[in-house]
Amino acid sequence: MNKTYKKYVNQVLRRIPCKPRVKKRIRYDLYCMLEEKSSELHEMDPYQLLGEPEDVADEFMDNMDDVYHSRYAYVSENTFLGMPLIQVKSGMNRGGEYKSERKLFGIPLVHINRNPFGVAKGIIAIGPVAIGIISLGLCSVGVLSLGVLCLGLLISLGAIGLSCGISFGGIAIAGLFACGGVAIGGYMAFGGCAIAGEIAIGGYARGRVAIGDTIHAHIGLYQTKGTGEYVIPLIDDIEAMKYYIFNKVPDMHPIVKGMIKHAIRLIADGAIILQ
Known part of the structure; x- marks a missing residue:
């Protein structure tokens, strides 16, 4: 028996849930199809003869009992x-797999795969490994990605999140804004340990502008320790702290300015504990 054929047939059968006797018949039919196609085309590669195992399995499923x-x-x-x-x-x-018949640009609108180590690919993808516009899985890749290990083009939310835009997670890394236990952001970061190119707020904060218990910054407010050119201790006067930061960085974006105002107020009120 051709080992390549055997491996290929097993890959097809793994995707077809049915009784053993039915699988036995399908296995026989697959071998016959491969042998016939091979004789006609003088080709030994099963992928060239029948196509992808997933597509072959779908075809068999489409022709099985109405149940x-x-x-x-x-x-x-x-x-x-x-x-x-x-x-x-x-x-x-x-x-444990569902794939919608409706497609967009040849991609299933919804693909749910509950098989161990299964891969779901769709506009909306859900599975152990999920790849889609919106993806949810242990390991997920998408524009909006949720799960344990997430890679999101715009937004990621998970235990470990990586994103070009915004990331939330235990460990969050993002090109724009990161929020998490350990947060690393290209522009802004908020978390227990916050490191950013511009603005960082957290227990340990490092950035051009930083607010935290321990900071390393060009401009910042610290509670316990601070290093940098224009760093001062946190005080009770909220307006004075806001004025100090905004006077040093007059061109700050209004949205970011609003976030910093809110953070300073929460720190002063004790709602955010930096230590």
Whole structure:
């Protein structure tokens, strides 16, 4: 038996939940198809002969008993481009995998994969490994990414979050704004340990402008220790502290200025404990 064929067939069968006797028949049919195609095309690569295992599995599923595919538990009356907005199939459980029939640019609108180490790819992707515009998983990659280890183009939220834009997490790293236990932001960071290119607020804060218990900054306010050119201790006079920062950085963006005002007020009121 061709080992390459065997490996390929096993990959297809893993994606088809059915009884052992049915799998046995499918296995036999797959081998026959591979042998016939190989004789016709003089090609030994199963991927060239039949295509991707996932696509082959989908084709088999589409032609199996109606229990698996053709009955819908719910079909919405609202339509988009002539198709129901929502379709929920009854009896469909591809080993813990769901892939919507509706696609956008050839990508499933929704792909949910609950198989261990399964990969979900869709506009909305949910699975152990999720790749999509909106992704949710142990390891997720997307424009909006949520999970344990997240890589988000705009926003990431997870235990470890990395983003070009905004990141929230135990460890948060972002090109613009980061918030977390350890926060590293290209522009602004807020957290227990905050490091930023411009503005940092946290227990330990390092940036051009920093506010925290211990700081290293060009301009800043500290509670216990501070190093830098224009750093002073935190005082009770909120307005004086705001004036000190904004006078040194007059061109600060209004939104950032508002965030700093709010942070100073919370620190003064004791709502944020820096130590």
